[in-house]
Amino acid sequence: MTNRQSIIGEFEQLVLLAILQLKEDAYGPNISEELETKAKRRVSRGALYSSLDRLQQKGLLRWKIEAASSARGGHPKRRFEVTRPGIAALREYRKALTSLWAGLEEVIG
Amino acid sequence: MTRPPAAAESLLRRVLGDDAAGRSVLGDLTEEYGRRKGENARAARRWYWREALAIAFHRTRDQFTRRPAIHVLLKEGRGDGMLRRVWSDLRFGSRTLWRTPGFTVVAAITLALGIGANTAIFSLVNGILLQPLPYDEADRLVGVWNTAPGLDIEQVTQSPALHFTYEDEGTVFEELGLWSQGTVAVTGLEQALQEDAIWVTDGLFRALRVQPVLGRRFTREDDTRDTPWTVILSYRYWRSQFGSDPDVIGRTLMANGIARQIVGVMSQDFRLLGDDPAVYLPMRWDRSEVFVGQFSYRSLGRLKPGVTLAQATAEMTRLLPIAVEKFPGGMTMELLEESRAAPVLTPLKTDVIGTVGNTLWILLGTASMVLLIACANVANLSLVRAEGRDREVAVRTAMGAARGRIASQFVTETVVLGLVGCALGLGLAYGGLQVLLAMAPTNLPRLEEIAISPMVLLFTVGVAVLASLAVSLLPVFRYGHFNLVSALKEGGRGASGSHQRNRIRNALVVAQVALAIVLLIGSGLMIRSFQALMAVEPGFRDPESVLTLRVSIPSAVVEDVGEMALTHEMIAQRIGDIPGVASVGLTTSITMDGAAGFDPIYVEEFPLSEGQLPAVRTFKWIAEGYFGTMGNPIVAGREITWADLHERAAVVMITENLALEYWDSPAEAVGKRIGTGLEPGNWNTVIGVVGDVRDAGVTEDAATVVYWPMIGPNPWRELSDDPLWAQRTMAYAIRSDRTGTAGFLDEIRQAIWSVNSNLPLAGVRTVEDILDRSTARTSFTLVMLAVATAVALLLGMVGVYGVISYVVTQRTREIGVRIALGAQTGTVMKMVLQHGLILAGTGVTVGLLAAFGLTRLMSSLLYGVNPVDAVTYITVAAGTTVVVLIASYLPARKAAGVDPLEALRAE
Secondary structure, eight states: OOOOGGGOOOHHHHHHHHHHHHHOOHHHHHHHHHHHHHSSSOOOHHHHHHHHHHHTTTTTTEEEEEEOOOTTTTTOOOEEEEEEHHHHHHHHHHHHHHHHHHOOOOHOO | OOOHHHHHHHHHHHHOOOOOHHHHHHHHHHHHHHHHHOOOHHHHHHHHHHHOOOHHHHHHHHHHSOOHHHHHHTTOOSSOOHHHHHHHHHHHHHHHHHOOOHHHHHHHHHHHHHHHHHHHHHHHHIIIIIIIOOTTTTTGGGEEEEEEGGEEEEOOOBBHHHHHHHHHHHHEEEEEEEEEEEEEEEEEESSSSEEEEEEEHHHHHHHHHHHEEEEOOOOTTTSSTSSSEEEEHHHHHHHHHHHHTOOOOOOOOEEEEEEEEEEEEETOOOBTTTTSSEEEEOOOOOGOOOOOOOBBBEEEEEOOTOOHHHHHHHHHHHHHHHHHHHHSSSSSSSHHHHHHHHEEEHHHHHHTTTTTHHHHHHHHHHHHHHHHHHHHHHHEEEEEEHHHTTHHHHHHTTTTHHHHHHHHHHHHHHHHHHHHHHHHHHHHHHHHHHHHHHHHHHTTTGGGOOOOOHHHHHHHHHHHHHHHHHHHHHHHHHHHTTTTTHHHHTTTTOOOOOHHHHHHHHHHHHHHHHHHHHHHHHHHHHHHHHHHHHOOOOOSSSSGEEEEEEEEEOTTTTOOOHHHHHHHHHHHHHHHHHHEOOOEEEEESSTTOOOOEEEEEETTTBBOTTTEEEOOOEEEEEEEHHHHHTOOOOOOOOOOOHHHHHHHHOOEEEEEHHHHSSSSSSHHHTTTTEEEESSOEEEEEEEEEEEEETOOOOOOBBBEEEEEEEEEOOOOTOOOSSSEESSEEEEEEETTTTTTTTTTHHHHHHHHHHHHHHHHHEEEEHHHHHHHHHHHHHHHHHHHHHHHHHHHHHHHHHHHHHHHHHHHHHHHHHHHHHHHOOOHHHHHHHHHHHHHHHHHHHHHHHHHHHHHHHHGEEEEEESSSSOOOHHHHHHHHHHHHHHHHHHHHHHHHHHHHHOOHHHHTTT
């Protein structure tokens, strides 16, 4: 699938990968932490939620609302999942990267 | 449970909304805030705030960047209903306009004429009258003047003594400045030239809050005696004479034979109240030499914040006696009391704008009348067009379209038309403005600030929308009372309500004729004023063949005044020797050039009684040949000759009106003695009387002028020890048939430089140029009004023609029947012409009444003609009636030529 919607940015790719890594625990704060520890990317919540919304609009991820708890001031929880088009977009991205990387081992090491 | 900072949380609620996704973000932040608070409460609060602001920022940005364009929303059927309706109306309107290109083009051009005229004039009004002056906090700047009702002096410039008193003792001004204009002889550059200069006190630039682009402003030190001489260049002069040299600061400029250090260059757009001289020089007053007198300097000040004009005037009035005490030698306490002298403060903007406001508002009024006429025309056109669309409207109504919906569609359509007119009008205005600026009188202030600014654009769009709304009112009103059944039944050729429609149409034509009458009378009065101006005898003849220029002999070039006077004489002779030169004369001020002086005179035969003040007269200094060259006759006695100058004779000449003020005839004045100075005693004998001159301008009364010899005994011995009073800068008047021809000026230059090659000359122009300047405002107003009137008349004619021929078309059948029944061609024509005549009569009557009221407003622009001038009113009324009849004649002829058979068959 190569329509315009599947073109994703680098940061969006990191977000999608973090969600996949977190599996059942893909909540906002965890994604932020995952990005910070594994990808060494500190991002503001504003930028993160903005990206999440954008990915949802592109159909690359979806979320499920879970019940509220008192520790959250009575607010619900949102768990994120990557959709099939999301996974396809990641594959597309990897394919592009791999083909561009091919043969460059000597140059880049 | 720990709640995050309330304000930050409420901000988040606002930007995130109340849906589950939004609240989940709040939840995420609250949860983490709780955790962080356990570690460090303050850091947690800071963190929460930071994240909240970041989210708010991203949300807002996303809303702007990701909102789909309006047309996408509409296509998808989203967006709110109102928007969608307007969009579809716009598309529908544009399409209908596109389908009737004839109507669209005519209507758009008509509107463009009206809108363009208003835009062009409004950019003048905006640039000159409405915009603040181009100085920081310009509303606190005031012009400082004086009044002396006891001496019949309404408003006079400032005295240095008063200026220094206000500067030293006053508390109401932040800064005060004094300045005066003149010329300096600049030598040492490529060519010796007489350049415009302005002398200023050091406070002037501080008061205006302007900084040079290079170097610095004048300091108190620059403005003091016995310090090094300095000069500041204007940007223009820096560019033309120094090639924009960035290292110009510190170089020297020879001005009036003195080497002055260049300390600054003013910015490109800086003007001192519209003036852009070559150089600014410090005044360097010696305070021990000033006295309350010398009222010949312009002054301005910056009031401290919160100080009103009244408060400032009150304080300055209190300081007047202090000035008299502090700077003795001029005005005494008694004179101060008698003259009832007092300071006058005017907003600086008033000083700059002068009296041009009235002219501009009248022109804007004129332009708005043209727009009204244009609107009436377009309204008439759209009425006709609307009638042709009865069926379409009927069908749409029958299919359930609401009346409001149909009305809004008509309005949108006209607004589209208006906006097209607006775009065309802006183009017209832009072109018109270039023409206008090119022909505008040079004494129109702030010309360099006039442009089509955002404010002007806003005005134009506003005018366009208003005009379209006004135009669309009629069709909308019509469909408010629309009779669906009859419209459908009659197949779109409804006769129902046609009487009412004709009434509206007739009313529109009457309004157009009336407005055109008002404009015509305005133009007519201006033409009459101009005729009156041209008939005035200004005190010279054939101004086009008199060339004038100024030659200055600075003391650095020729020091001795006797030798200086001989140099002028020699130059006059050399110029006189040039082939084609009829005569040459010298004076310090050519008629109307504004360079004359003003001082009091004493008349020996009529000593002043106790407490009586001497009258102030216009002073000029002359040499042989001036009156003959200007063409001003010598009424009695003889003129001042070179021989008088050689003898340093105490002689004087006066104008006829001055002679008649004291004596019964000009001849009686000859031999009487007149003096000036601080007191009577320095007598000069009147040797001749010359014709009156309109020295203050054609529209002003003739001045009472005293002509002194260019060099003669010094009447102001109290002020200077020199036994002689001599003028170094003289204006040469040269009468020749060759004036304006190629090479003539070069020959004159050669003649001057053959006497002394270091002499600068300046201000080359003909007397006609000076005269044009004096009549510029009247001719400018005249041309503007004439153009507006021509457009109005043309539109008015088109309007009358349109209506009459429409009526003829409507009545073709009736006319056919009449002709079939034996009506004569003449009778039919008469019937149609009569309709036109009734419209014309009504319009002319209404117009005359309106003009009667409105032309009073322009009385300040008129000269030698009454605002209710019978000749103008009658001519215009008769002329307009003829024009309307001509406009009705064509349709009338068509009516007379109707073939009854065809007319009936066509039914």
